[in-house]
Amino acid sequence: MKRSRVLWHLVKADFLTRVRRTSFLVTLAFAVFLGYQTFAGHIVMQLDDYRGVYNSAWVGALMGLVTSSFLTLVGFYIVKGSILRDETTRVGQILAATPMSKPFYTVAKSLGNFAVLAAMVLVMAAAALCMQLIRAEDRTLHLWTLLSPLLLYALPSMAFVAAVAVLFETLPVLRGGLGNVAWFFFWMALLIGGIAPAMAHRGTPGNAAYFHDFTGLPTMMYQMRAPLLKVDPTFHDSFSLSIGSPPPRHRFLWTGVQWNAIEVAARLLWFVWALAAALLASIFFHRFDPARERLIRARTAPVERPAVEELSAAKELARADPWSARLTPLPPASMKNTFVSLVAAELRLMLKGRQWWWYAVAGGLFIGCLAAPLDASRSGVILAAWIWPILLWSQMGSRESRYATGSLVFSAPHALQRQLPAAWVAGVIVAALTGGGLGFRLLLARDLHGLAGWAVAACFIPSLAQALGVWSGSSKFFEALYTVWWYTGAAHHVLGLDYTGTVATSSTPGLYLVLTAALLASCWMRRRTQLAYA
Amino acid sequence: MNLSIENVGKCYGGRVWALRRFSLELKPGVLGLLGPNGAGKTTLMSILATITRASEGKVTWNGTDLAADPNALRAVLGYLPQDFGVYPNLNAQEFLEYLAAVKGLDAATSRRRIDQLLSLVNLADVSRRPLGGFSGGMKQRVGIAQALLNDPQLLIVDEPTAGLDPEERVRFRNLLSDLSGERIVILSTHIVSDVEATATDIALISNGALVAHAAPEDLLSRIEGRVWEWVVPSADLNAVKQCYRVSNTMRRSDGVHVRVIAQDAPPGAQPVVPTLEDAYLDALSLYRTGTAA
DSSP: HHHHHHHHHHHHHHHHHTTSHHHHHHHHHHHHHHHHHHHHHHHEEEEEHHHHHHHHHHHHHHHHHHIIIIIHHHHHHHHTEEEHHHHHHHHHHHHHHHSOOOHHHHHHHHHHHHHHHHHHHHHHHHHHHHHHHHHHHHOOHHHHHHHHHHHIIHHHHHHHHHHHHHHHHOOOOOOOHHHHHHHHHHHHEEEEEEHHHHHHHHHHHOHHHHHHOOSSSSHHHHHHHHHEEEEEOOOOOOOOEEEEEOOSSEEEOOOOOOOOOOHHHHHHHHHHHHHHHHHHHHHHHOOOHHHHHHSSOSSOOOOOOOOOHHHHHHHHHHSSSGGGGGGGOGGGBOOOOHHHHHHHHHHHHHHHOOOOOHHHHHHHHHHHHHHOOOHHHIIIIIIHHTTTTTTTTTTTTTHHHTOOOHHTTTTSSTTIIIIIHHHHHHHHHHHHHHHHHHHHHHHHOOOOHHHHHHHHHHHHHHHHHHHHHHHSSSSHHHHHHHHIIIIIIIIITTTTTTTTTTTTTOOHHHHHHHHHHHHHHHHHHHHHHHHSSO | EEEEEEEEEEEEETTTTEEEEEEEEEEEEEEEEEOOOOHHHHHHHHHHSSSOOSSSSEEETTTTTTTTTTHHTTEEEEOOSSSOOOOOSSSSHHHHHHHHHHBBOOHHHHHHHHHHHHHOOOOOOTSSGGGGGGHHHHHHHHHHHHHTTTTSSSEEEESSSTTTOHHHHHHHHHHHHGGGSSEEEEEESSHHHOOOHHSSSEEEETTTTTEEEEEEHHHHTTTTOOOOEOOOOOOOHHHHHSSSEEEEEETTTTEEEEEEEEOOOOTEEEEEOOHHHHHHHHHHHHHHTEOOO
């Protein structure tokens, strides 16, 4: 009883801490936006050229799958950081001094994460209700049919995401930016791992397929297949949930998921996996041990001078060694405001802490761009070269907030006019250096269009990083968005989304030049508001 | 050199006034800003350091309004905030080099200055160690060093001795005294002994208002002949606390030595030399009970 009360208060405090922040409103706004996009028909679920009549079954399934597919990706980035918050606020050290066990803490943190994600599911449930009533193709509400996909598809997936976020935070390698990038690929693996058996079996799944299904997409397809085959025996087993596709031309009536014990058990098993992930996290959780928190420790012991406890003795010591005797006044000409030295300082700050292998890989990518055939270089190697420094760029704009150095940096003269552009230039230099091999090749090949695209991209990436950093005060937003953008847009050379601009068929340098300017302007405006006197 | 604060106020969230109608005129010397927690000291410091903008009133530096030209002050400002962070991957040398560049110091000057400052704050031996491994007191010393990078004319230090060991604390106090001749130093603290050792002027602040602004000697003279001390049995201590404004108690083998501030001598009490702590407590108490200090 007592333990459940402690657990309740831990989760409650964690939840309240988050919901009272502006970022929670942004989170809910995102859920509302996603709900609206679904409602407005911009997110389409279809089987061949069919969609279901907007009754409780179809609307519930649509919202459930949108939540378990898209919100699980975003939800991770939203909830990751709860342990870090306890660390930075020093609440963690207070908690560590209590009898609370490590598994208890990681489970409580997972539940706190889950509560936030569940609030988003609640918004989607409300959106589902509105959608059915406003679309008015079938106004008869069947609450269980409407809400069961959200309860049994979305919630278990969200529980798993909530616990994995805690697990990532406890693993030293994944707790930072690398974890944010890795999550996208892990999420992709979960998605594909669920869909692959369905693709292999084409409508006749074995029970194992249900247990691999993270989002519920293939399970739902099995459920819809039979009713559709009655309407259209030529149905080809194609099923998609997509954004921005043209609406399907035909409708069919679907009455909802026929839940059986295997399906329900498969869905509930994700709660068990979530618990397992939370417990696994407890093994790696260091319980706010400062010795473990500081990854970078001196190799040698610090030179400690003996402590002088007696103030009178200290006074004597100090009197013999006046501080100011060693300070010489600065000549007036020493304040030169050299922008170049500030850029160099920003660049040093950005690169500091990288190991030799980081430079080795960056150098290898530079040479790869230079040595590979031009087509391979512009469509392949450059992608690797411009994802490799992601964790350098993601610090831009948010570093002052993350390390609480804002008061030191922003009280310097002309902080807006000097420091912000200097940091941006440093980011561009990183892009130009890592992708420089290709730039050089394009110059030699006199491919001016390609070169323009390359140059705009080298400016666009740090602009995006700096704008998102300044606005969000965190590196997470850029790490998540850039990874998704890189994979969906650049890696597949999608017209309009390929920011690298080096492949003629997908290059739109003009668009990205405008975007770069807009991002820099927004970044400038935001930083102006952060500085009391810009 | 002149820093003028005219009717400055700061309101948070449109409702809570952390500072109200605050006016002060500062000349070279050390101003000790004393006040209880939540008095508005840090808010005032942030306004003077151009970190936050005043909701009302005006701050001028040598006649230049900070709202119009904050860089006039920033170029000659050294600021040590109460809470500040460091970049854990950088070492002390690199961190100071970075901030020197941000402050606009040229490379050669900043190198010399950083060497001097690191030696001054006793961090020369560990200047190549990443800041992530520094103790709180060592980070504080890095903070002190960065505040002195540009040889500031206005030095604002908020709780600077927090986390310092006694020796470093005394050394820092001496530094403030030595620096004060040719610049304005504002020292915010609730450690009265720090102010006692360094301040040429004292501003008492409570509930966002200026309670008193005077030289330490003036503040002390106000309670001259009103501080008393005597020994009471432990059992009588509560009764004494009910009747008098107690500034200190100390348990000894002969009983409890009680120090009180009172107009007339309590029975058996002897007059003692007042300290700044007595003056501080008296001024705050008078302000809270509505009597002008």
